[in-house]
Amino acid sequence: MKQFISVHDVTDIDALVAKALAYKAEPFKDRTLGVGKRIGLLFLNPSLRTRLSTQIAAKNIGMEAIVFNVDKEGWALEFEEGAIMSGNTVEHVKDAAPILGNYFDILCIRTFPSLKNREDDYSELYITEFIKYCGVPVVSLESATLHPLQSLTDVITIKEQLNQNPLSGNPKPKVVLTWAPHVKALPQCVANSFSQWMNAWGEVDFVITHPEDYELAEQFTKGATITHNQDEALKNANFVYVKNWSTYKDYGKIYENDPGWMLTEKKLQLTNNAKVMHCLPVRRNVELSDEVLDGPNSIVTQEAANRVWAAQAVIASILEGL
Amino acid sequence: MKQFISVHDVTDIDALVAKALAYKAEPFKDRTLGVGKRIGLLFLNPSLRTRLSTQIAAKNIGMEAIVFNVDKEGWALEFEEGAIMSGNTVEHVKDAAPILGNYFDILCIRTFPSLKNREDDYSELYITEFIKYCGVPVVSLESATLHPLQSLTDVITIKEQLNQNPLSGNPKPKVVLTWAPHVKALPQCVANSFSQWMNAWGEVDFVITHPEDYELAEQFTKGATITHNQDEALKNANFVYVKNWSTYKDYGKIYENDPGWMLTEKKLQLTNNAKVMHCLPVRRNVELSDEVLDGPNSIVTQEAANRVWAAQAVIASILEGL
Amino acid sequence: MKQFISVHDVTDIDALVAKALAYKAEPFKDRTLGVGKRIGLLFLNPSLRTRLSTQIAAKNIGMEAIVFNVDKEGWALEFEEGAIMSGNTVEHVKDAAPILGNYFDILCIRTFPSLKNREDDYSELYITEFIKYCGVPVVSLESATLHPLQSLTDVITIKEQLNQNPLSGNPKPKVVLTWAPHVKALPQCVANSFSQWMNAWGEVDFVITHPEDYELAEQFTKGATITHNQDEALKNANFVYVKNWSTYKDYGKIYENDPGWMLTEKKLQLTNNAKVMHCLPVRRNVELSDEVLDGPNSIVTQEAANRVWAAQAVIASILEGL
Numbered sequence: 026m027k028q029f030i031s032v033h034d035v036t037d038i039d040a041l042v043a044k045a046l047a048y049k050a051e052p053f054k055d056r057t058l059g060v061g062k063r064i065g066l067l068f069l070n071p072s073l074r075t076r077l078s079t080q081i082a083a084k085n086i087g088m089e090a091i092v093f094n095v096d097k098e099g100w101a102l103e104f105e106e107g108a109i110m111s112g113n114t115v116e117h118v119k120d121a122a123p124i125l126g127n128y129f130d131i132l133c134i135r136t137f138p139s140l141k142n143r144e145d146d147y148s149e150l151y152i153t154e155f156i157k158y159c160g161v162p163v164v165s166l167e168s169a170t171l172h173p174l175q176s177l178t179d180v181i182t183i184k185e186q187l188n189q190n191p192l193s194g195n196p197k198p199k200v201v202l203t204w205a206p207h208v209k210a211l212p213q214c215v216a217n218s219f220s221q222w223m224n225a226w227g228e229v230d231f232v233i234t235h236p237e238d239y240e241l242a243e244q245f246t247k248g249a250t251i252t253h254n255q256d257e258a259l260k261n262a263n264f265v266y267v268k269n270w271s272t273y274k275d276y277g278k279i280y281e282n283d284p285g286w287m288l289t290e291k292k293l294q295l296t297n298n299a300k301v302m303h304c305l306p307v308r309r310n311v312e313l314s315d316e317v318l319d320g321p322n323s324i325v326t327q328e329a330a331n332r333v334w335a336a337q338a339v340i341a342s343i344l345e346g347l
Numbered sequence: 348m349k350q351f352i353s354v355h356d357v358t359d360i361d362a363l364v365a366k367a368l369a370y371k372a373e374p375f376k377d378r379t380l381g382v383g384k385r386i387g388l389l390f391l392n393p394s395l396r397t398r399l400s401t402q403i404a405a406k407n408i409g410m411e412a413i414v415f416n417v418d419k420e421g422w423a424l425e426f427e428e429g430a431i432m433s434g435n436t437v438e439h440v441k442d443a444a445p446i447l448g449n450y451f452d453i454l455c456i457r458t459f460p461s462l463k464n465r466e467d468d469y470s471e472l473y474i475t476e477f478i479k480y481c482g483v484p485v486v487s488l489e490s491a492t493l494h495p496l497q498s499l500t501d502v503i504t505i506k507e508q509l510n511q512n513p514l515s516g517n518p519k520p521k522v523v524l525t526w527a528p529h530v531k532a533l534p535q536c537v538a539n540s541f542s543q544w545m546n547a548w549g550e551v552d553f554v555i556t557h558p559e560d561y562e563l564a565e566q567f568t569k570g571a572t573i574t575h576n577q578d579e580a581l582k583n584a585n586f587v588y589v590k591n592w593s594t595y596k597d598y599g600k601i602y603e604n605d606p607g608w609m610l611t612e613k614k615l616q617l618t619n620n621a622k623v624m625h626c627l628p629v630r631r632n633v634e635l636s637d638e639v640l641d642g643p644n645s646i647v648t649q650e651a652a653n654r655v656w657a658a659q660a661v662i663a664s665i666l667e668g669l
Numbered sequence: 670m671k672q673f674i675s676v677h678d679v680t681d682i683d684a685l686v687a688k689a690l691a692y693k694a695e696p697f698k699d700r701t702l703g704v705g706k707r708i709g710l711l712f713l714n715p716s717l718r719t720r721l722s723t724q725i726a727a728k729n730i731g732m733e734a735i736v737f738n739v740d741k742e743g744w745a746l747e748f749e750e751g752a753i754m755s756g757n758t759v760e761h762v763k764d765a766a767p768i769l770g771n772y773f774d775i776l777c778i779r780t781f782p783s784l785k786n787r788e789d790d791y792s793e794l795y796i797t798e799f800i801k802y803c804g805v806p807v808v809s810l811e812s813a814t815l816h817p818l819q820s821l822t823d824v825i826t827i828k829e830q831l832n833q834n835p836l837s838g839n840p841k842p843k844v845v846l847t848w849a850p851h852v853k854a855l856p857q858c859v860a861n862s863f864s865q866w867m868n869a870w871g872e873v874d875f876v877i878t879h880p881e882d883y884e885l886a887e888q889f890t891k892g893a894t895i896t897h898n899q900d901e902a903l904k905n906a907n908f909v910y911v912k913n914w915s916t917y918k919d920y921g922k923i924y925e926n927d928p929g930w931m932l933t934e935k936k937l938q939l940t941n942n943a944k945v946m947h948c949l950p951v952r953r954n955v956e957l958s959d960e961v962l963d964g965p966n967s968i969v970t971q972e973a974a975n976r977v978w979a980a981q982a983v984i985a986s987i988l989e990g991l
Contacts, residue, residue: 053383061697063725073421073443077413077450081385084411089728091721094420098738099717100950109954111852116950120962120969121717124949127974128721208433305446306422306438310431318442325442330449375705393744395765399735399772403707406733419741530755627768628744628760632753640764647764652771 059088
């Protein structure tokens with residue numbers, strides 16, 4: 026693997042999932058693979074699970090991981106070509122990225138969207154510039170439009186559940202991505218990325234449901250069934266993925282925020298005893314009710330725990346390709 | 348040892364002190380004890396000595412230590428059961444703690460009191476919730492009411508001094524905890540915890556002195572001699588522990604702040620050539636005078652250095668019980 | 670080597686440069702030199718290259734490196750002797766430094782000048798107090814007036830260029846330090862330190878050029894040719910070091926800030942095909958033009974990459990002298 030920015034960087038999803046589950050069974054089986062190699066974790070935005078799981082994954086295969094919180098420990102980067110840097114940005118990505126590429130064998134980057142200008146965000150300028158100038162493989166720790174390590178984790182988690190409890194009858198599980206209310210305007214990354222991976226994986230019957238005006242970008246959702254009727258969508262679902270996102274068309278807004286879209290125990294009863302997923306952090310009793318999160322159908326903790334094995338499979342695959 | 352939240356988690360104080368002093372003599376004697384294990388250091392509040400000493404202690408026994416500054420690198424956690432999370436808190440401890448327990452073999456947490464609501468602080472809600480939900484042993488790096496790693500260090504330091512210079516005559520050294528002035532309202536943690544450990548240890552004649560209105564919670568002080576007369580308390584003392592705290596009864600206030608309570612050379616002459624202790628950081632010439640801190644009776648540096656061995660003994664004991 | 674604060678701590682510059690280049694050729698050749706030893710990296714100000722390169726250098730020789738951002742994670746330190754600490758400073762260097770010296774075998778410190786009071790800054794109070802009280806070797810990661818790891822890197826980079834492309838004819842390369850415009854008042858550290866090292870090294874024909882009123886302190890520049898005529902200075906130069914600094918005499922000011930002093934392609938043509946250096950971060954199109962930075966004469970990335978080998982040579986030399 027040459028980089029890990031989206032599902033397009035993966036040639037065989039099932040093989041990558043199998044690799045991750047093999048690491049889960051035996052975390053230290055490649056403990057010397059990364060010895061003498063360094064991975065840099067660059068955060069332009071805060072992180073808990075992503076930072077810790079990637080750090081742990083790297084260490085499990087013998088790599089030295091160094092965290093750098095650009096937003097807190099460093100300074101503002103400039104991304105515009107030809108900028109006259111007489112303002113607040115202190116260093117151009119053209120100067121910072123090659124150095125980081127020199128210090129590290131793999132560079133991981135988290136950079137959130139502004140949610141102000143759709144074209145800018147969807148051009149993925151920041152991570153693209155890092156890739157262009159750093160000269161080493163780049164792993165996305167969530168970018169302006171996608172969160173591939175989360176999505177790989179989600180596929181791993183679904184696969185693991187199916188391995189443990191195979192579905193009788195219908196060979197393809199029904200997976201529903203449902204919009205949920207929130208108090209802040211959030212990126213579309215997780216929803217975009219989950220859609221992209223479900224469609225690319227092709228092993229599921231994939232349905233997306235959200236209120237009007239919350240359509241996601243078609244480049245990611247194409248192939249999925251899309252409906253504004255949440256109850257209809259939930260019927261017979263085997264997995265429900267709950268997530269809020271802000272509007273894509275009239276970009277970065279909160280339109281309708283109907284509490285009726287919160288996933289409750291009552292709504293869960295519409296499903297086929299579905300497992301409930303969420304990338305975390307979750308706003309309890311806003312996105313999902315306590316009863317669902319604390320109930321037997323929630324697999325959010327197992328899902329977050331799988332972040333380690335997703336990261337480990339990706340880093341190992343990149344190391345093997347160096 | 349199953350956790351380290353207060354002196355009640357320790358079955359044999361003397362054995363733990365001996366273990367710490369054995370590590371001081373030979374820091375790397377258990378260098379492989381923690382190999383393949385990870386310890387998470389979670390800071391909801393800032394730290395210098397506690398962070399560095401715990402990090403070093405873990406590494407000395409081969410454990411990987413990962414620091415996470417929740418307040419700076421992460422986001423606000425919710426601790427209230429059933430909260431509708433439509434405010435500023437981003438993630439509930441019920442969701443964060445199990446993940447952290449999954450990522451780490453031991454979880455260490457620092458969480459200061461608000462000093463606004465006594466019942467809340469003294470319920471130790473934050474650390475209790477982490478213990479309840481994380482599923483792995485928890486070590487307090489200072490909580491709302493106690494600072495057990497500091498107190499263990501203090502016992503180690505007193506014991507070490509007594510080993511080096513045994514007292515002639517009186518078999519029990521007189522240890523005085525004296526309140527000192529400060530410019531800010533501080534927690535009662537260090538004073539509570541020191542009192543708790545001195546009483547539990549039982550090897551000393553323990554006296555607490557403070558101005559009126561600064562009474563500590565009886566659950567921690569019971570068994571100690573308490574007086575408002577500092578000069579009387581200092582008489583014949585072998586160890587003087589200097590510390591400020593805010594009021595407990597009318598909670599979190601600064602009442603009298605008489606500079607006359609500062610420990611000076613003149614006051615030190617009332618003692619039996621007492622060694623002077625402080626947990627640091629210390630406000631010079633407010634809590635203690637320069638002449639005392641820079642003089643031969645101060646053992647504050649040795650005390651802070653012993654933080655490493657206290658942490659190492661605790662982490663090793665927990666690892667041995669896993 | 671007992672410490673690394675300025676060029677005066679180095680007995681043989683050429684030998685130190687050779688040591689660094691040997692590490693560049695074989696990064697892990699001394700991989701066990703620092704095993705069981707710890708280096709503390711203390712930042713009172715932000716850092717990217719310095720932090721990462723020093724951290725990497727330490728790990729390359731087997732040392733455990735621990736970063737502590739005093740400004741972000743800790744608290745304000747007091748440096749005044751005899752201070753009555755009733756203000757905002759939380760801990761005196763007299764108390765913090767000995768503990769840090771106890772926790773670490775080598776202590777590295779970054780501390781910027783205030784640019785408000787020249788005497789205070791040029792007394793190097795902060796780093797001097799750390800040296801006085803910590804009891805272990807101190808390495809400057811940039812202090813109020815100097816940046817020796819950068820300057821050593823610069824000598825390494827010039828030497829490396831000369832090794833690769835020996836000058837025909839004139840045995841001494843012409844090295845020009847030129848002032849450049851900026852938007853902020855910056856320290857004189859890099860310029861002071863580069864001047865000090867060029868003069869001490871003695872292997873170059875060293876010229877400094879800047880507008881009137883930007884004279885540097887004579888203690889560092891003595892021995893160099895100084896001119897206000899940039900074009901004249903650039904003539905036949907083999908290396909041009911571009912850097913902004915604020916005024917020294919009327920301390921910490923921006924006087925003239927003529928954009929004409931920016932290093933452009935046109936100005937570069939005055940030189941003898943000079944290599945262009947800068948310590949980074951650089952304000953593009955303010956200090957240097959894009960065309961120069963992106964052109965074949967810029968060696969700023971190689972220069973920054975060499976920071977690792979400079980740090981590794983220094984840390985190794987100190988370890989060997991312990």
